[in-house]
Amino acid sequence: MADKKKLLRSLAGEAMDVPPVWLxxxxxxxxxxxxxxxxxxxxxxSLCYNPELAAEVTLQPIRRFGFDxxxxxxxILLIPEALGADLWFVTGEGPRLSTITDASGMARLKTxxxxxxxxxxxxxxxxxxxxxxPKETTLIGFAGAPWTVATYMIxxxxxxxxxxxHKLREGDPATFDALMDLITAATIEYxxxxxxxxxxxxxIFDSWAGSLKGEAFxxxxxxxxxxxxxxxxSRHPDLPIIAFPREAGEKYVGFSKAVGADCLAIDxxxxxxxxxxxxxxxxxxxxxxxxxxxxxGGNALVTEAKRIRDAxxxxxxxxxxxxxxxxxxxxxxxxxxxxxIRN
Ligand code: CP3
Numbered sequence: 099m100a101d102k103k104k105l106l107r108s109l110a111g112e113a114m115d116v117p118p119v120w121l122x123x124x125x126x127x128x129x130x131x132x133x134x135x136x137x138x139x140x141x142x143x144s145l146c147y148n149p150e151l152a153a154e155v156t157l158q159p160i161r162r163f164g165f166d167x168x169x170x171x172x173x174i175l176l177i178p179e180a181l182g183a184d185l186w187f188v189t190g191e192g193p194r195l196s197t198i199t200d201a202s203g204m205a206r207l208k209t210x211x212x213x214x215x216x217x218x219x220x221x222x223x224x225x226x227x228x229x230x231x232p233k234e235t236t237l238i239g240f241a242g243a244p245w246t247v248a249t250y251m252i253x254x255x256x257x258x259x260x261x262x263x264h265k266l267r268e269g270d271p272a273t274f275d276a277l278m279d280l281i282t283a284a285t286i287e288y289x290x291x292x293x294x295x296x297x298x299x300x301x302i303f304d305s306w307a308g309s310l311k312g313e314a315f316x317x318x319x320x321x322x323x324x325x326x327x328x329x330x331x332s333r334h335p336d337l338p339i340i341a342f343p344r345e346a347g348e349k350y351v352g353f354s355k356a357v358g359a360d361c362l363a364i365d366x367x368x369x370x371x372x373x374x375x376x377x378x379x380x381x382x383x384x385x386x387x388x389x390x391x392x393x394x395g396g397n398a399l400v401t402e403a404k405r406i407r408d409a410x411x412x413x414x415x416x417x418x419x420x421x422x423x424x425x426x427x428x429x430x431x432x433x434x435x436x437x438x439i440r441n
Contacts, residue, residue: 105236108414109338117415118166123422124159149222167236174242180213197254210283221295228296239297243304244281244322301340308345324357366420370409382414392427400438
């Protein structure tokens with residue numbers, strides 16, 4: 099397997115003393131070159147829909163740090179926009195969308211097959227990246243999981259407790275289920291096109307999975323992710339898939355097997371030693387350094403990075419953070435991290 103890309107070796111189940119590394123949000127505001135390209139593009143969405151510039155910001159952290167993987171620069175909220183929702187970003191606050199609260203709102207949305215016209219620039223970005231990435235770097239495509247995307251479409255913004263989405267799923271299950279079905283179908287078509295354009299791995303971000311408990315978790319986090327993975331694997335049998343049901347807690351156990359994922363990404367609330375015993379038995383685990391350490395750095399960063407690497411080195415592991423790197427992170431700390439893991 100020595101000539102296979104390092105990240106793909108981990109996804110195929112190989113344990114390594116030095117794991118492959120990449121960071122969630124590795125292209126982002128903590129990098130001066132990202133801020134410059136973003137200023138050139140205008141706003142965040144214009145950057146997402148500009149294939150040359152989106153490819154450029156995807157490549158920036160690869161050039162600077164030599165990560166083992168690049169993740170397509172885009173956003174999980176492009177799917178709602180492709181389905182006909184209005185989407186804009188308020189500086190310093192985050193995303194805003196027109197809301198879906200009832201059947202009449204659902205009726206205004208497009209169908210899953212209609213998303214490509216809007217998302218074509220994203221597929222163009224993937225094609226550029228497939229050409230331009232170094233041969234040892236793996237290209238990861240992604241989408242949000244239906245529950246997480248639905249929470250934004252229902253509330254029209256990020257919410258601390260996802261209350262509007264919980265209210266709709268309990269109060270009007272027919273509308274809620276129709277929305278979940280539509281997002282699921284659109285996400286399958288979107289990821290399929292990313293793979294056809296050159297994405298070698300896909301990751302499904304369920305950032306708000308942790309607010310679903312018990313049966314609701316199985317129904318709205320596990321089942322839709324399983325449907326997406328099943329369909330993608332039937333179209334692309336060798337495609338490795340990373341699932342990230344963030345803050346799933348005890349529901350992480352058995353999740354990757356249940357949905358058919360090749361790798362389970364974990365947040366910082368679970369310990370790496372526990373993950374080695376309880377999660378790595380099912381295959382590759384990705385994670386889970388606290389992003390705060392990328393701000394504070396120093397010995398604490400080095401010690402914790404090595405602890406996580408060593409806790410998980412008995413099985414397949416992709417080193418990453420437990421959530422995205424933040425705008426106040428120091429780029430120098432990325433070098434410190436890579437030195438700690440690789441040397
Ligand atoms: O990881 C990467 O580098 C790839 C690109 C990527 C972005 N967003 C770029 C982005 C990915 C994979 C995402 C996923 C995403 N987007 C998630 C899931 C992961 C997570 O963080 O939980 C979610 C929930 C979103 C929705 C979203 N996009 C929010 C809530 C925000 C505002 C918060 C913030 O960080 O500003 C965004 C904006 C966003 N997406 C930025 C970037 C680089 C910042 C935009 C800017 O330049 O101002």
